[in-house]
Amino acid sequence: KAGVTQTPRYLIKTRGQQVTLSCSPISGHRSVSWYQQTPGQGLQFLFEYFSETQRNKGNFPGRFSGRQFSNSRSEMNVSTLELGDSALYLCASSLGTLHSGNTIYFGEGSWLTVV
Amino acid sequence: QQQVKQSPQSLIVQKGGISIINCAYENTAFDYFPWYQQFPGKGPALLIAIRPDVSEKKEGRFTISFNKSAKQFSLHIMDSQPGDSATYFCAAGTSGTYKYIFGTGTRLKVLA
Numbered sequence: 001k002a003g004v005t006q007t008p009r010y011l012i013k014t015r016g017q018q019v020t021l022s023c024s025p026i027s028g029h030r031s032v033s034w035y036q037q038t039p040g041q042g043l044q045f046l047f048e049y050f051s052e053t054q055r056n057k058g059n060f061p062g063r064f065s066g067r068q069f070s071n072s073r074s075e076m077n078v079s080t081l082e083l084g085d086s087a088l089y090l091c092a093s094s095l096g097t098l099h100s101g102n103t104i105y106f107g108e109g110s111w112l113t114v115v
Numbered sequence: 116q117q118q119v120k121q122s123p124q125s126l127i128v129q130k131g132g133i134s135i136i137n138c139a140y141e142n143t144a145f146d147y148f149p150w151y152q153q154f155p156g157k158g159p160a161l162l163i164a165i166r167p168d169v170s171e172k173k174e175g176r177f178t179i180s181f182n183k184s185a186k187q188f189s190l191h192i193m194d195s196q197p198g199d200s201a202t203y204f205c206a207a208g209t210s211g212t213y214k215y216i217f218g219t220g221t222r223l224k225v226l227a
Binding site: 031033042055056090092096104106107108 | 213
């Protein structure tokens with residue numbers, strides 16, 4: 001069974017630009033969540049989607065947005081990039097059903113560098 | 116109240132020794148406590164997880180000890196191996212959501 005797939009793996013953007021990151025969850029998983037990982041702040045929750053609906057959102061500015069498609073694939077977008085947005089962006093998937101437990105499985109992440 | 120405090124920040128252990136990493140939380144609504152292992156350049160991988168209804172869970176060389184009254188939990192790695200050298204994160208979550216609060220991580224180095 002394929003794991004969580006994130007694309008692109010590495011990208012460099014310029015301040016002020018926008019970026020879109022993509023995530024394909026494990027087959028059969030209906031929930032996708034996104035995390036930002038930086039050396040200073042650690043792993044921080046961005047948002048969580050289930051059946052195309054955002055269920056939770058972390059404390060990030062409105063420049064960070066996401067969506068989920070009917071096939072459970074998800075994208076996140078960061079607009080007007082700032083240097084501080086340089087980070088590893090991790091997508092995680094889970095079954096998402098009420099009784100499936102809380103286990104989430106991470107992808108290998110997308111490394112974003114803003115210059 | 117949403118924080119999860121993890122210690123130590125870094126840890127060096129001899130091969131065959133026991134590695135112990137501690138975490139503490141404040142929010143009593145948390146009811147799921149996973150540990151993740153992360154190697155450089157990779158995403159975090161679930162190692163082991165526990166719920167508050169048990170005080171200990173063991174999987175191979177990895178054991179979680181959970182103290183509900185103290186709101187603390189810890190990861191013990193028995194017979195530590197050089198291949199265990201990685202960064203370990205504790206986390207806390209609440210049923211019905213996949214919003215985890217992560218600890219700041221412990222960089223473990225096991226000397227051969």
